[in-house]
Amino acid sequence: MVGDNEVKVSFTCMDDGTEEEIQLVMGIAAPYLQGQMLGNLLELLKSLRGPSMGYQVDRYEHSLQTATRAYRDGASPDMLMAALFHDIGDGLAPANHSELAAAILEPYLDDEATWVVRHHGVFQGYHYWHKMGGDRNARDRYRGNRYFDSTAHFCEAWDQRSFDPDYETLPLEVFLPTVNEVFARKQRLELFGEEDAAVPANS
Numbered sequence: 769m770v771g772d773n774e775v776k777v778s779f780t781c782m783d784d785g786t787e788e789e790i791q792l793v794m795g796i797a798a799p800y801l802q803g804q805m806l807g808n809l810l811e812l813l814k815s816l817r818g819p820s821m822g823y824q825v826d827r828y829e830h831s832l833q834t835a836t837r838a839y840r841d842g843a844s845p846d847m848l849m850a851a852l853f854h855d856i857g858d859g860l861a862p863a864n865h866s867e868l869a870a871a872i873l874e875p876y877l878d879d880e881a882t883w884v885v886r887h888h889g890v891f892q893g894y895h896y897w898h899k900m901g902g903d904r905n906a907r908d909r910y911r912g913n914r915y916f917d918s919t920a921h922f923c924e925a926w927d928q929r930s931f932d933p934d935y936e937t938l939p940l941e942v943f944l945p946t947v948n949e950v951f952a953r954k955q956r957l958e959l960f961g962e963e964d965a966a967v968p969a970n971s
């Protein structure tokens with residue numbers, strides 16, 4: 769178990785760490801934390817099980833159903849993961865759940881799938897905001913963006929339709945091979961201030 773191997777640095781403030789010490793802790797912590805990521809992500813998804821809050825399905829079934837529709841439409845692995853995990857922010861960031869999900873998924877997904885997740889909330893609004901006093905066309909601020917149409921499609925064809933208890937929703941197990949493939953990829957993340965730096969997922 770990490771932390772029990774008796775190897776410890778002497779610094780208590782990062783400014784005081786030697787190069788060897790910084791590289792030591794980073795070499796231990798990075799793979800440890802990466803190794804926990806997928807389990808935590810799946811737990812977050814499963815945590816959406818619970819009350820349906822007036823809908824006919826709960827948030828977990830909504831997520832699986834959204835992914836099922838994407839799967840049956842031949843979505844790419846990245847877009848399939850966007851569909852499966854797009855609402856994982858619901859329980860932590862109800863006011864900006866799209867942004868939270870995008871931040872978690874961004875290092876693993878391509879630009880299009882990340883953009884779709886990040887903006888699906890406002891695009892989903894096209895399907896109901898006008899029924900509660902809002903502007904269904906709020907998404908129009910993104911007209912001209914190269915991912916506008918795919919985000920509109922994500923919501924129209926998959927997300928906004930996935931509240932149907934009679935739909936033949938596939939179980940999580942069907943998506944696990946793609947989950948394992950996508951989240952074992954090299955991550956794209958900020959490293960030394962650079963975006964899109966490639967960092968091995970398991971090293």
Ligand SMILES: [Fe+2]
Pocket residue numbers: 854855865866888889892
């Ligand atoms: Fe959502």
Ligand SMILES: [Fe+2]
Pocket residue numbers: 830834854855927
């Ligand atoms: Fe959703």
